[in-house]
Amino acid sequence: MLEAQPLKTRLNLNDDEFISNKKSMLGKLDEIDELLDEAEAGGGPRHHERLAARGKLPVRERIFNFLDPDSPFLEISPLAGYKSDYPVGGGCVAGIGVSAGVECIIFANDPTVLAGAMQAFSVKKWMRAMQIARDCRIPFVQFVESAGGDLRPRGNRSSVALNVGHFAESGRQFYEITELSKLGIPTVTITFGSSTAGGAYQPGMSDYNIFVKEQSQVFLGGPPLVKMATGEESDAESLGGAKMHAEKSGLADYFAEDEMDAIRIGREVMSHLDWSKEGNSPDSIYEEPINDQEDLLGIVNPSLKRPFDVREVISRIADGSRFEEFKPLFGPTIICGFMKIHGHTVGVLGNNGSLFPDSSQKAAHFIQLCNQISIPLVFLQNITGFNIGKEFEQNGSIKKGAQMLNAVSNSQVPHLTVILGNSYGAGTYAMSGREFGNAFTFLWPTAKIAVMGGEQIAGVMSMVRRAKAMRDGLPFDEKEDARIVEGQKISHDKGSEALIATSAISDDGIIDPRDTRTVLGICLSVVNNKEVKGSDGFGVFRL
């Protein structure tokens, strides 16, 4: 327990704004809830019926049965592929759970979606899952049932952004599996169905393979391809059936009676790993926050124009609401301090305004302190960016901002980032955004991520057009410009919404604000599978 005193709340629960904020947040959560139902439906009822008719389990039941009863499961990017050609979820499920007492990451194909064929979303989620395994040092588990790649010519059309690349650039996944193995991170694969061609290397590169009788089919080329290439007649079972691989090729290490039996064997494998965590153990007894986590729903104004005190969030996620604030009177637009979450000591940085030169300097100092004592950092983002203007530039806004970026970049303790509201421009990076190598990024439904606000970007573009018209000596249509500004503003704001970001798997998912403490608690436990060790040094600080 920290000696720090509990934070007192200043929230007024009867305030009109709080009530309307909460209402708006619940509305967004309802929308997300519906999308989660969509994700569960996968390829739809018809495909689920077909699966059931073949005595096979839906992907979430496979996962559920693999997990310890009553243990938690943190699904990663459940809404991947939102508004794409693919069903919400991206045709696969990834998540962190506990099996036979071992924290692990599971990546599982959803056989109801295009028979598990891989496409841009599933590949990106798969890569993310392996990255989590590597960063957190937790076993990597795959539930494979995949028709291969989505070869349909128009298949990936709407996902172009995710899919610019050439075949020569693909295949990194297989490299990653074996890398994990070399790092001492076991890779365990249950092959529930077919896994062909490139996909055959999913089990092929794994440390442990469990095949299901008369279900698993693993070959480089299926009977039609073999016939085309060599003229040889073959049947799928003798070419790549589970029994063949168990008895002859030796690709299968365990031969399972059925799906449940395969899951049972998978749990046996997990239990023999005798996994021990290299990080710190949390306090076994700790206090719950004094302030009600339910109130987190009413803190953020959906327009994101009204500031809120990030300490209201801290007091609802910290053990006992205890918070030891560092330099409270200096650079007050960033809040730094120490707290515990589920018994883990962490440093927390939260925004109470844009980054001023002083705030950046304070953050750089604080990040170094946490590295010195090797404790993870939690970033609570509500950042419109670095403050701009003559005065700030002259005060060394860039220089001091660079100090903070240096500290964030070279910090080696795990960073857990939650984007509560705004996440704009360089502020996104300074507050340890995804591309600054954090361990996890979660979004509140109110999050907005972009280079700048819609209003600003539309305004800037309008100024550019006006300048061009003046240069060219052309008349400037104010009415038309206003229409463009409004349209740009709307489309930009829409594009920066949490759902769009999460669709592209540029984060680990949108969470219910009331789950923030739980999600961070799980992540803190998971990152401690690896030794938590602060950085020995940083880049040159421009002082």
Add this chain to the structure above:
Amino acid sequence: MIIKKLLIANRGEIASRVISSAQDMGISCVAIYTEDDANSPYVKEADEAYKLEGSYLDAKEIISIATYSGSHAIHPGYGFLSENAGFANSVKKAGIIWIGPSGNVIKKMGDKITSKKLAEKAGVPTLPMTSDAKDAKKIGYPILVKASAGGGGKGMRIVEDPKKLKESISAAEREAESGFGDKRVFLERYVEKSRHIEIQILGDSFGNVVHLGERECSIQRRHQKIVEESPSTVIDQELRDKIGSAAVQLASALKYESAGTVEFLFDDKTKEFFFLEVNTRLQVEHPVTEEVTGLDLVKEQIKIAQGNELEFVQDDVELIGSSIEVRLYAEDPANEFLPVTGDIIAFDPCDNPSVRWDVGIEKGTVVSSNFDPMLGKVISYAETREEAAQKLALALERSHFGGMRTNRDYLISILRSEDFLKGKTTTDFVERVSLNTEIDLSESEIFDHAVAVAMWNQAKNRENAGVLSNIQSGWHNARLPYQKVDLIFGDDVIEVKYKSKRGGDFCLSDDASVRIYEFDDESIDIEIDGKRIISKITYHEGKFLIQTIKGDLLFEMKERFESSSINEIAGGLTAPMPGKVVDVPVKKNESVKSGQTLVILEAMKMEHKVTAPSDGNVKEVLIAVGDQVESGSTLVILED
């Protein structure tokens, strides 16, 4: 002579009972035990204990242990050697005090024909009887054919039709021969509406004999008593004096020393009573007499054996209040009261209302097929009979014990039944009064307790989790199926599906809301849609015993994963029940025909054959004669 050390030549609850009284008198107690009883409570309650190489029937060994341990006396309890005249004589011969009547009296009373003749001589009314089938008409039908050396209903036949007499006699003779090694039978008048009334007597070495009133033990199943009480509803003081003095007359004639019981058949219609037999031992049901007289019969037995004179006379004896005893058996009342075996996974008698528990079990006791399946006796005492019955029923309902099928629910049904409460307790009670043999709970009440078990189990799962144990139970941020627990309850499987909600409450698949107020290793306190359930709970090897307001429910957790048959040894033949291997008529590599006997098991005193399901070769014999096998263990492996 003062007894300083006493050997108890018995086991179980009666050994515990004797030890308790003897120790209270400052007498050091010696227990004897066999392998099966190594962990029985009485062994630990005694001051010293010795393991028998033989059995509880091994008179020689028991006497040598008594001598070796320096015991001054032997108390035989009931059953085993308690009514073995030879044993009583040998004990005396070894210079050890025998707590019980003399070998001579035991011998005389042990023979039903002799004892009846002696009773007649002492002027005690007896049932018309004969050992000659020709005299059947004189006795009058219906007639009861009885084994001369018998007891416990073996070798008994009721004959209503004179034409069937011959056949019944031969059947009874066969049973008597196999049961007691003595084929002699006799015939007597059969009383249709009868009660079993018995008189407790005490006689000392000074020739004083008193009776301690009656016990009624009419409620019997399989000719064994299950409910006993004192006083009887049909015996008033006048009748008590009459039957009592008849018993005293007989005992005096016998010069009876120690405690004994004179059993009578009571004709419910005519109020006549007929002598049946004398039991020359302490009876199982002695506690009800103790409760209403305030005496300790074991202490009285010991004092008499020491040569003390009785400290009271007949006029001092008064029956105050009412006492009822029920016998708890490991048996299945729904299946002809057949005995069952298993582990006692919990034993926690309730404190309120407080009643007397004379038991030989504790948590962890294994009830095997080697001994009588009686777990113990529960005895209540109150001012009135109704109160005693209600109190005993509630005590049974509110106690937390079990692990296998018992007759508890049936006993509760008896005690709560109109017939019992009105005293309509004739010997045909069990057949006549149709009562619930199952726990008196509705399906939804049973489901609620299954929910309580599921909640306890999940709390335990969270507590035992090595990682993330403090995270909300089953928390997930997207979609996962309901948590599911399948509980085997009798022949059914009850499925409980639940999800935790924000804030710690749970919701069931039917949307009912569940809140856990308290939880610990041994109990759970929950509320299901406003209904509170506060129960003790015991978990043992996949089984959950949970307390309800009407007794306990036993649920067994269905394994999450079925055992995989992929690695099972093909052709293995398994034991259908736990038992002892008595014969293995085949050898390894022998070829056998379908249906051929491979192994003979003995369980519950019944032989069971394991036969070949098809023609084949004996690949492996995994057991040998004398082995004790568990249900499901592989006995023989066959190959085609």
